[in-house]
Amino acid sequence: MAETDKLAQSDARAAEASQETVVGIAAPDDEKAKDAEADAAPPASKDTGAANVRTAENGLSYTPVQFGLLFIGLALVVFLAALDQTIVAVAIPAIVTDFKTFSGLSWIGTAYFLASTPLIPTYGKLADIFGRKPVFIVGITLFEAGSLICGLAPSMPVLIVGRAVAGLGGGGMLPMVIIIISDVVPLRDRPKFQGIIGACFGLASVAGPLMGGAFTDKLSWRWCFLINLPVGALTVFVVFVYLRLPIPQGDIRAKLAKIDLLGTFWLSAAAVLIVYALTAGGGDYPWNSAPIISMIVLAVVSAVVFAVVEVKFVKHPLIPRELWENRYVIAVWVCAFFLGMTFFSISYYLPIYFQVVNGNTATEAGIHTIPLILGLVFLAITSGIAISKTGYTTPFIHVGAAIIMVGAGLISMMNATSGPGMQIGYLVVAGVGMGLNIQSINLNGQGVVEPRQLATMISSFSFFQILGAVFGIAINGTIFSNALSSKLESVLPSATLIEFVKNNPSKIHAAVDTGTLPAILLEPITTAFTDSLSLVFKTAVATGGALFLASFLLKRNRLQKKAEGGVDMAPV
Structure with missing residues (x-):
């Protein structure tokens, strides 16, 4: 061995x-390339037999x-x-x-x-x-x-x-x-x-x-x-x-010498500033405060400097210029961003609904989101099998994005009277849409770059997905907080009570049981929460729609399948 x-x-x-x-959408056409690729495969070990050895793209078994x-x-x-x-x-x-x-x-x-x-x-x-x-x-x-x-x-x-x-x-x-x-x-x-x-x-x-x-x-x-x-x-x-x-x-x-320290610095500066601004905005500081505005401006400036540095001054850029010039790669990044926004906009705020409507603890509310995860898990596996058999990714992305929009729209209609059947059904629909997209977009990106660009493509996909998640949580946090404050002010008599209700969604039902909150206030408080959360889930409909539109910018390639002898077949 x-x-x-x-x-x-x-x-x-x-x-x-x-x-x-060649991995992706291109394939060798001449006999010389085929012979070279066949020679790159190592001999199978004698004790396993060729039929039992998995040969990787790099030639290792x-x-x-x-x-x-x-x-x-x-x-x-x-x-x-x-x-x-x-x-x-x-x-x-x-x-x-x-x-x-x-x-x-x-x-x-x-x-x-x-x-x-x-x-x-x-x-x-x-x-x-x-x-x-x-x-x-x-x-x-x-x-x-x-x-x-x-x-x-x-x-x-x-x-x-x-x-x-x-x-x-x-x-x-x-x-x-x-x-x-x-x-x-x-x-x-x-x-x-x-x-x-x-x-x-x-x-x-x-x-x-x-x-x-x-x-x-x-x-x-x-x-x-x-x-x-x-x-x-x-x-x-x-x-x-x-x-x-x-x-x-x-x-x-x-x-x-190949490490892009300059590009890493400016990208890190931009990312840290925007992530902190979006996290602290509306919480630690008002959105119109000088610290938040300053950080957002500095983040934009750092991003511009990063782009200039990568194009003009760096010999080995962090993200190769070929990727920035590939419109199909840009489409993958855009889809990754909107997928991150949509997924976290739904999954992050769903537990609050269950805490307020059902009176669940945070842990119990997490359990109630299992239908969403089950839909995601089942479709992530089955769509993976289907993509392997057909070679196509874009149909799954189109359908998945459309189902996400439907699922988010259904979830936005849930209120205090929505029963378990409705809650489970709506979450399963959203989970199915997520499962169809969770890895299909990434696979599409892998099929439009050369093998030497694969690692950068995958890491940049993850970067934009996480960045979308941060944007989604922050933007929806502001929407939810402002809407909830406005609605609670119209039904609760004191600022102290409003703060208690906003900060303790899992304790509202217990407070009513102990007499801390009058029972007559439970219904208007619940309505205020569900109406505010509805706005959040409607933004998920919008970002799901943006994902659906962006998915038509992706390359409609078919992933290759190994032919006999280890040679990749051309796309069809």
């Missing part, structure tokens, strides 16, 4: 250097057991990254109680996003320069270190530092998983496996509130962070042993 691995790595590097292996263990490791990384977001949200009240401080509460989430968002495109660039395995392992290790700091934190400031450290690693975990899958799985087969990855993300969204509630109630909120350590250690071991990708050649100075 050692000799086979050496031959495989040598052949893989030769194939990469000659760029004879994996037995079913090796590939299965590697894929499980990758799925665990996605589960960890998604779980971290939902499990921590449930633990926040206990954290505040334990540290006896409300100061810094919002920074528990903000610190993670501020650290993770700007570095997402950088991870793709570093993966091309230093190789997938070392960059991936460093990202997981940083995430683990941050989780350890949070789990042992003696104070709120230390916890916030830990969240920032975790964000430095967490920002690259999901895009790196997709990048590695694109390296070890042929393009036509990727939808099946990326569908499973999308399902892992959805399952973590369900498991997070349940696990967070159990740890907080039975053990300690610290276990919401410490649980990452054994799972992350297992993942690092599996990746270290079974991820066999060639490391790019060159001395360390040549590699360091």
Whole structure:
């Protein structure tokens, strides 16, 4: 096996250097290219037989057991990254109680996003320069270190530092998983496996509130962070042993020279400023305040400087000029942005509806969103299988975006009288639309770039998706807060009561039961919440519509399928 691995790595590097292996929408036409690609495949090991060996695009071969263990490791990384977001949200009240401080509460989430968002495109660039395995392992290790700091934190400031450290690693975990899958799985087969990855993300969204509630109630909120350590250690071991990708050649100075420090700085400045402005606006500061306006202006200026620097002054830009000049790549980024806005606009605010209407706790409200996640998980897997069989992505994106609009519109009509059947049905519809899009857009992007641009394409897709999520949560937060304040002022007698109701949606029913709130006020309060949330979900209809329109700008290519002999067939 050692000799086979050496031959495989040598052949893989030769194939990469000659760029004879084509992935995406192009395929070799002449016999010479076919012969070169056939020669790039390493011989199967004698003890497994050729029929039992999976040959990756890079020419390396994996037995079913090796590939299965590697894929499980990758799925665990996605589960960890998604779980971290939902499990921590449930633990926040206990954290505040334990540290006896409300100061810094919002920074528990903000610190993670501020650290993770700007570095997402950088991870793709570093993966091309230093190789997938070392960059991936460093990202997981940083995430683990941050989780350890949070789990042992003696104070709120230390916890916030830990969240920032975790964000430095967490920002690259999901895009790196997709990048590695694109390296070890042929393009036509990727939808099946990326569908499973999308399902892992959805399952973590369900498991997070349940696990967070159990740890907080039975053990300690610290276990919401410490649980990452054994799972992350297992993942690092599996990746270290079974991820066999060639490391790019060159001395360390040549590699360091390829890092776009200038572009990374200006992109990070723009991302940090806009993320913080959108997070703090309407909460810590009014939207028309000098700090918020200044940060937004500086973010725009930093983005312009980033664009000028990338075009005029950088030899190895963070995002290659070819991607900016590819209109199909731009369309993928636009779709990713609107998908992020729409998904988080719905999933982030749905629990508030269940807390107010049903009187659920935060954990119970999370359980009520399971129909949304089940619809997403089921369609992410089945659409992946269907895309693998047909090779087409755009029909699934068109239909999915249309269903998202319908689902968001139905959810916007839910009120205090909506029964369980209506709630479940509407959420399933929205989840089906999400599932059809959760990985189809990314796959479309992978099919319109050359293999050497794949890592950058995937990381930039993740960047725009997260940026859309931040915009969606912030904009809808302002819409919801302003509408709710206005409606509550017309039905409640005091500002103190209004603040209590706004900040404690899960305690409204309990307050009525204990007499803190007059029972006669329950109906108008519930109506104020549902009417305000309806506006939020209607914005999801609008962003879903924008996604639907943008989807027609995507390239209507068909993903390739391997022909006999390992040669890619041309698109049809």
